[in-house]
Amino acid sequence: MKAVNAEIIAIGDELLYGQIMDTNSHWISQQLDQIGVRVVRKTTVGDNERDILEAFMKAEVRADIILITGGLGPTKDDLTKPLMAKYFQCEIVPNEQAIKDVETFFAKRGRELTPLNKLQGHLPSKCTYVPNERGTAPGMWFEENGAKWMSMPGVPHEMKYLMEAFVLPKIKEQFSLPxxxxxxxxxxxxxxxxxxxxxxxxxxxxxxxxxxxxxxxxxxxxxxxxxxxxxxxxxxxxxxxxxxxxxxxxxxxxxxxDQDTLEEAVGRLLKSEGKTVSLAESCTGGYIAHLLTSIPGSSSYFNGAIVPYHNQFKESLVDVSSQTLRQYGAVSEETVAEMANGARKRFQSDYGVASSGIAGPAGGSKDKPVGTVWIAIASADGLVTRKLQLAYDRQLNIEHTATAVLNLLRKVIKKQ
Amino acid sequence: MKAVNAEIIAIGDELLYGQIMDTNSHWISQQLDQIGVRVVRKTTVGDNERDILEAFMKAEVRADIILITGGLGPTKDDLTKPLMAKYFQCEIVPNEQAIKDVETFFAKRGRELTPLNKLQGHLPSKCTYVPNERGTAPGMWFEENGAKWMSMPGVPHEMKYLMEAFVLPKIKEQFSLPxxxxxxxxxxxxxxxxxxxxxxxxxxxxxxxxxxxxxxxxxxxxxxxxxxxxxxxxxxxxxxxxxxxxxxxxxxxxxxxDQDTLEEAVGRLLKSEGKTVSLAESCTGGYIAHLLTSIPGSSSYFNGAIVPYHNQFKESLVDVSSQTLRQYGAVSEETVAEMANGARKRFQSDYGVASSGIAGPAGGSKDKPVGTVWIAIASADGLVTRKLQLAYDRQLNIEHTATAVLNLLRKVIKKQ
Incomplete structure (x- = not known):
């Protein structure tokens, strides 16, 4: 069976200049992979006629399916629509249904239709109009030059809507997939x-x-x-x-x-054991709580978190003793252990989890350089603590600590 | 003056199959943009000899500088090194300094050198060896076929080290930049x-x-x-x-x-006014705390956060009355107002900020569908509340709420 090949083309100077990160191509890849379409190339080009047309030409040779994102906004820097019309040698004409849909979109939101927005209902005559419920830039499907083409807006949730509602079903219908x-x-x-x-x-x-x-x-x-x-x-x-x-x-x-994340795995473990968790986060500043609560249904095992960013709140909110803070400092095994116990008690959970460290860039000392982090897990079986010595920037130190905390929690639950 | 053009090539099946998101190309774009190098194309290809060699060939025509990431690990699926040797018609030979550096890297960490790792010190004879302090895959710089080439590992913090320590200074030295x-x-x-x-x-x-x-x-x-x-x-x-x-x-x-983020802007405002903030986050689950604490120096205005994920903790930790919860429910103007007041009081801050809503996918009702969110800011001037009606998935509902909260806080501080 012949493989079905796809190419993803992302359009926009902002992607080349690094002002927006292209998360669309990644998501599209995942979706195509799941239905057996092989992505053979991803290409990013700027808002430049020659480069866009050249990308179309090359893609057409390599791929059966060409998915294009970006360059579709109502404003003047967007070239995708006129260039697709030019490439397929057709006119841009008013599309009745598309105009009606743009009008409805605005009416529903009680907003006035601008002339610019109305132009979004004008489309290349050779395309099939694909309604976009999430925004005003329509999807456009072409079957030209031996390939299937789809142009979608660059706004991620609009692109996702068009992929799920139209593109993926259409591909499954039109190709016999390996x-x-x-x-x-x-x-x-x-x-x-x-x-x-x-x-x-x-x-x-x-x-x-x-x-x-x-x-x-x-x-x-x-x-x-x-x-x-x-x-x-x-x-x-x-x-x-x-x-x-x-x-x-x-x-x-x-x-x-597969698509499991560490926070999902920990959540599943907690759920299957019928246990709950709560956090006292200092250096991770709420990031572990965010990871755990980003999982649907996490309220069944996540009781809550406290981010006591100053010593006085480590005392008043998670019951660290002032003596411990004075003697050992906020970044110490003793403090993080009391934080874990405090988090467990305050939220009446089975596992109390804590982090305290110096994320950087400032705040380090000779004894405790930036990247010194203590983590702890308190449970009915007692306390487990670990020291980390990280050497990244603030963001990576936070993320690395979160990974270490979740992994330690996983091991404690599994009693490895 | 002639523009200096660059192309970024990311190599790896995992990027095409959507198993890893390419954040490298975005970061590299930003860095090149800042020194006046124009990125004209980004290309992602798989672990496939023909595609990689074709990408090299095309890039050479378009660009003066070609930056390559990925395909450099010690394991068997990595093709970049042998293909660069093939493309530039040279042998892979042991590089004394590179082998020594790999040995030192392992010795420092008290780990045993594996035979696979030792091979990482063997390099194409035509390249300049660029030491990688952060890992075991070396950087390789080539000046061949009228262009400058740099091959770097795909691990982001290793790539960043090589860019900052070597590539960017080298480009500034070798090109007269527009x-x-x-x-x-x-x-x-x-x-x-x-x-x-x-x-x-x-x-x-x-x-x-x-x-x-x-x-x-x-x-x-x-x-x-x-x-x-x-x-x-x-x-x-x-x-x-x-x-x-x-x-x-x-x-x-x-x-x-420019590179400002909303959380930085809010942080700057708080700092310049000498004010502090604290949070009671329900539906945002720690995400706003994470955004605020990801900014270096945030401890000077961020006092802390409480994530009371169940009603009982909204009562015990941020002082919402049981009467309010019974009468209006957790997702209501009344509850979010008391949460904001509670957050302000518990952390003795100038601004108390709260969120409560239904992030989804479950938990919605006819009166309060998924996406119903209340937010509030408490300050010495009183309370400000807003209702949001969002229609995204869980993650986007959380992110959108965070943006709305930070914007409302910004406006309250500026008294707009």
Whole structure:
């Protein structure tokens, strides 16, 4: 079976100049991957006629499906619509339904329709109009030059709406898709090359059509197995067999699979054990609470958090003794232990979790340089504490601490 | 003066399959932009010999500088090093200094050197070895085929180290750079087309060499002015003059400029007024605390936060009365007002800020559907409350609420 190839083209000077991060291409990749479409290239070009037309031309040769984001706003710097009309040699004409939809969009929100917005209902005559419920820039679908093309606005939630409501179903309907099967094993607390050493013998015996990749990110490494073939069940069985072989070699480091996040894995563990958690966050400043509460349904195991950013509130809100703070300082094993106990007590939870450290860039000393962090977990079984010595910038120190805290909590719950 | 053009090539199947988001290209863009190098293209290709070599070939034609990330790990799926050797027709040979540096890296961390890691010290003979203090994959600089090439690992903090320590200084030394001057005006609380209407007359009189772009993101729109020329001072003066003309037209919506974030702007305001803030976050679950504490120095105005995720803790920790909760429910103007007062009192701050809502996907009712959110600010001048009716997914509802809260706080501080 012939592979179905896609290319993603993101348009906008702001993407090249680094003023906006392109999160769209990443999300689109994930969606296409899941339905067996192979993304072969991502290209980002500026608001420049020659570059955009050249990108269209090259993409057409490589790909069966070309998904374009950006350059569709009502304002003057947006070129996608006129250039698609030019590329496919057609006129831009008023589209009755599109104009009506823009009018309804504004009417519903009690806002006045501007002349600029009304022009958004004018479309290249060769396109199929795709209504955009989330905004005023319409989707445009073309079947031209032997490929399928879709132009979508760059605003992420509008693009997502158009992909889910129209593009993905349309692709499934129009193509007979080959099978790619992925399985991702997610590990935490071990580096890429140590992991590679532990599984070297297993890796060498993998069959030709199953590929392994190591995907490292801060404090975590994902192992991705990709199998290519024609039968979904067969690929899934084969990959599952390989997963069964490799897991025992690295089992203490595995926290989840596929799209799992560490915070989801911890949430699932808490839920299955019927336990609750609460936090006293100093250096992480609410970030761990944010991670845990970003999971739907987290209210069943997350009781709450206190961010006592000054010593006086470590005393008044999480019951750290003034004696401890005076004698050992805020960044110490003693303080973080009392914070964990305080968080557990104040929120009547099974696990009390705490962080206290120097995230930087200022606040370090010779004894406690920037990146010195203490973390603790209090439970009915007592206290567990760890010291981290990080060497990143403020943001990464916060994120790395959160990973370490969640991993420690995972291990405490599993009693590893 | 000839523009200096750069292309960024990101390598890795994981980027095409959507398993890792490429944040590197965005960061590199920002850095190059600041020194006047024009990024003309970003390309992402998979771990595939033909595609990688083709990307090298095309980039060489378009760009003076080609920056490559990824495909450099010690494991078997990484192709960048052998393909660069092939492309420049040279051998991979042991590099004494690189091997020594890898050994030192491991020794310092008290870890054993694996054979795989040792191979990371073998490099294409035509490259200049660039030491990587943050990891074991070395940087490689080539001056071949009329362009400068740099290969860097895909791990963000390693790539950043190599860019700052070597690549950016090297580019400044080797090229005579033209001048691009950007100014970004950051607005919040107004949509793109309304903004466009307010400034239409001004926009029409902009000189030819100053371009305007609208960059919308959730609840915010950035206006980017870009001027091209040869004299930095002259461009800066001209742009500053245009900024002076446009600002009065939209002044209530402007919260900052250039790389400012809303949380920085609010922090600066608090600092300049000598005021402090504290939070009671329910539906935002610690996210606003995280935003505020991600700013270095925030401890001078941020006192702390409480995330009372259940009603009982809204009572015990931020002093909401049980009567209010019974009568109006947790998501109500009455409750959020008491939360704001409680946060203010518990942390003895000037501003108490609160959020309570239904982030979704579950928890909605007919009267209070998912996306119903109340926010409040308490201060010595009394209470301000707002109701939001959002219609996104959980994550976006949280982010949108945070933007609305920070904007309301900004307005209350400025007494707009």
């Amino acid at each position: 099978v790619i099967y992925h399985k991702v094993i997610r590990t935490v607390g071990i580096g890429e090359s140590w992991l590679a050493d532990l599984i070297a013998t297993w890796e060498d015996q993998l069959p030709e059509h199953i590929k392994l990749a190591y995907l490292p990110s801060l404090g975590q490494v994902k192992l991705r197995l990709t199998a290519f073939g024609e039968d979904h069940q067969q690929l899934s069985d084969e990959v599952q067999m390989e997963v069964k072989k490799v897991c025992p070699l690295i089992k203490n480091y595995i926290y989840g699979y | 001048v691009i001057y950007h100014k970004v005006i950051r607005t919040v609380g107004i949509g793109e087309s309304w903004l466009a209407d307010l400034i239409a007359t001004w926009e029409d009189q902009l000189p030819e060499h100053i371009k305007l772009a609208y960059l919308p993101s959730l609840g915010q729109v950035k206006l980017r002015l870009t001027a091209f020329g040869e004299d930095h001072q002259q461009l800066s003066d001209e742009v500053q003059m245009e900024v002076k003309k446009v600002c009065p037209l939209i002044k209530n919506y402007i919260y900052g400029y």
